[in-house]
Amino acid sequence: MDKLNAMQAFARVVEAGTFTRAAESLDLPKTAVTRLIQSLEDHLKVKLLNRTTRRVSVTPDGAAYYERVTRLLSDIEELEGSVSHARATPKGRIRVDVASSVARLLLIPALPEFYARHPDIQIDLGVSDRPVDLIGDNVDCVVRGGEITDQSLVARRIGDWGYGCCASPDYIRRHGTPQHPLDLESDQHHVVSYFSTRTGKRFPFDYSKNGQRYEIYGHYQVSVNDGNAYMTAGLTGLGVIQAPYFMIKPHIDAGELVPFLCDWESDPLPLYVVYPPNRHLSTKLRVFVDWIAELFDRHTQWQKQLIASCDAKSGTTAQTAPLVANAAKQAVLSAA
Structure with missing residues (x-):
């Protein structure tokens, strides 16, 4: 069993709520994700997930395991980043969601400036006017206006729109x-x-x-x-x-x-940049957030x-x- 991949698959299933959405976000077949979870449960000799035809829920043991696993995965990502000098040259893919007006008028026209600084970062930009499920949709951050009512989310205030x-x-x-x-x-x-x-x-x-x-x-x-x-x-x-x-x-x-x-x-x-709970703020995401805060400040x-x-x-x-x-x-x- 690839224990690290199994841990990542388990965390994604918990966050996404279904094996199908977890598999899509990991770019893996659903059967592969299922096998990883089964192998992990067999290895631990503990049932981590309750499965139904429509939804997956986490067991008490699974919830405790998830809390520890997410911290471990964050530590591993940070360790890999420091060893590969990612602080000097951040790289990798981030998923960001913004309202269409912000994307069209502010963010996209300014992206050449961002890529002049950080050419190795890939941005999957979700342009939508619907509320986004940050955890289920595997979104790293969203930019939204208005006070944050969900206290479970982590938010950084980046300015005010007049x-x-x-x-x-x-x-x-x-x-x-x-x-x-x-x-x-x-x-x-x-x-x-x-x-x-x-x-x-x-x-x-x-x-x-x-x-x-x-x-x-x-x-x-x-x-x-x-x-x-x-x-x-x-x-x-x-x-x-x-x-x-x-x-x-x-x-x-x-x-x-x-x-x-x-x-x-x-x-x-x-205006806020909002993160899901338990989502590690990687170096690549941190430089993007700092840049978008700078962009909004200029406006x-x-x-x-x-x-x-x-x-x-x-x-x-x-x-x-x-x-x-x-x-x-x-x-x-x-x-x-």
């Missing part, structure tokens, strides 16, 4: 520029509305300054539940939008969107410059609003 209010030049010509958040409640203006896929509820815009706070629903001609559709509606002139600066940046640069109400702060959205600096530029034009100073988890913003970011 949100800006803008509209197309055509919309501004037809309706004028809003001077106050309450202008968006008037008959003169309308917004592009965003609604929850799950409940159908519309989400408001939010504005804060000098202790004042407004949540604006406004009138709308179109309401959507997809971030790409939301941006397209704004670019088409169908109404005012409130979106992350990284999403509106290229359109502002191109003159396709005009920012306003910059002296009113919108609640920022915290944070850009959004500060944009706000300052907008404030200078209007002769105002932006205020700092309290950080509030905003379901609508998390939805737009993850579904964009």
Whole structure:
């Protein structure tokens, strides 16, 4: 029996929940994984897994063994990395999952810069707008916006996304520029509305300054539940939008969107890199996380410059609003 491979197979089956998913993540036939687990159980003379036709569950002995095995496998990976000078030249494959808007507008365009530093790292990039099962899908890390509610996960905060209010030049010509958040409640203006896929509820815009706070629903001609559709509606002139600066940046640069109400702060959205529990932070993953934190920081600096530029034009100073988890913003970011 190849004891190390058997341990790795056992850990993957526990994490994935099925032999089929474990075999796919290990690039092995399902029969090979089954044989490895059977050999391990025969060697230990202990039943590690309870098998059913649909799901695999871990026995009490298996749970205790899994906890020790994951630490051992992490130590082995770290040892191999130090011996092969992986700290100087990290190499290997990592699986990362990000929202499609982050992949399209930030991550993928910047990847040549990452590979100039780390040419030997392979990235399996999952681009999805659905919640990811970090353990079952064998994902090393995900980049997500919003507060982390699952306390079993390990998270590193890498910044905050600011949100800006803008509209197309055509919309501004037809309706004028809003001077106050309450202008968006008037008959003169309308917004592009965003609604929850799950409940159908519309989400408001939010504005804060000098202790004042407004949540604006406004009138709308179109309401959507997809971030790409939301941006397209704004670019088409169908109404005012409130979106992350990284999403509106290229359109502002191109003159396709005009920012306003910059002296009113919108609640920022915290950003995290999230890891599964018991997942070793290898050198290759650590350099990727450090790089993506640097990348996001550069865009944070850009959004500060944009706000300052907008404030200078209007002769105002932006205020700092309290950080509030905003379901609508998390939805737009993850579904964009």
